Amino acid sequence: DWRSACILANCFSCRNFNLIVIYVIIMNLIFLGPPGVGKGTQANLICNKYDLLHLSTGDILRLEISRKTEIGSFAKSFIDKGELVPDETLLKMMNNRLNQDDALNGYLLDGFPRTIEQAKGLDLIMKKIDHKIECVISLLADEDELVSRLLKRGLTSGRSDESIEIIRHRQQIYWNQTSPLLNYYEDIDLLMNVNGVGEINDINNEIIKIVNQYA
Numbered sequence: 001d002w003r004s005a006c007i008l009a010n011c012f013s014c015r016n017f018n019l020i021v022i023y024v025i026i027m028n029l030i031f032l033g034p035p036g037v038g039k040g041t042q043a044n045l046i047c048n049k050y051d052l053l054h055l056s057t058g059d060i061l062r063l064e065i066s067r068k069t070e071i072g073s074f075a076k077s078f079i080d081k082g083e084l085v086p087d088e089t090l091l092k093m094m095n096n097r098l099n100q101d102d103a104l105n106g107y108l109l110d111g112f113p114r115t116i117e118q119a120k121g122l123d124l125i126m127k128k129i130d131h132k133i134e135c136v137i138s139l140l141a142d143e144d145e146l147v148s149r150l151l152k153r154g155l156t157s158g159r160s161d162e163s164i165e166i167i168r169h170r171q172q173i174y175w176n177q178t179s180p181l182l183n184y185y186e187d188i189d190l191l192m193n194v195n196g197v198g199e200i201n202d203i204n205n206e207i208i209k210i211v212n213q214y215a
Helices: 039-050 057-066 070-081 086-099 101-105 116-128 143-157 164-179 180-187 200-214
Strands: 003-015 016-026 028-032 053-055 107-110 135-140 191-195
Touching: 003 086, 028 039, 028 180, 039 053, 039 107, 039 200, 053 086, 053 101, 057 086, 057 107, 070 086, 086 116, 116 180, 135 180, 143 164, 143 180, 164 180, 180 191, 180 200, 191 200
Parallel strands: 028 107, 028 135, 053 107, 135 191
Antiparallel strands: 003 016
């Protein structure tokens, strides 16, 4: 289940030959969850612990927007209305990103895929580049709790997608379009659920228990 790189070092002492084997575990994870559940925070903690590349589609898209690229300008028209960026655009962006050298050593996908169509597209991308997903972790939380979190964050962030109308619209989009992914990944035995309400460290410890099963 693991793609491992093995580094061999030969050590000679007296007449004995000592072989030292160091295994570098490479794993690819997906985090799912509605807006405001804390995917980004937990993803950062897990990536730091396991030395994984954190690939947040939100961050990648905001970078594209700040650079005023074709993808960024197109995506902004959807993000500002609280709508999902079209699958074709995201798949093209993620295909480019996953083919970069720094993705060879393991990564965590945060915010992607969000639809079954994106998941199937991701399957095709990963098959072509000989990657695989070890585990999909879904963070769960009450909708009213998430809306409250995002409203508080919007007071300081100034983001255009954090008014109460857009927040509730994004929540509705998630439950209508993204939550079917839970069944998709459950059917192929990759899904693990985690309660996203509580202390950050407690939630992180639950995630670590799951990841350690694979590590």
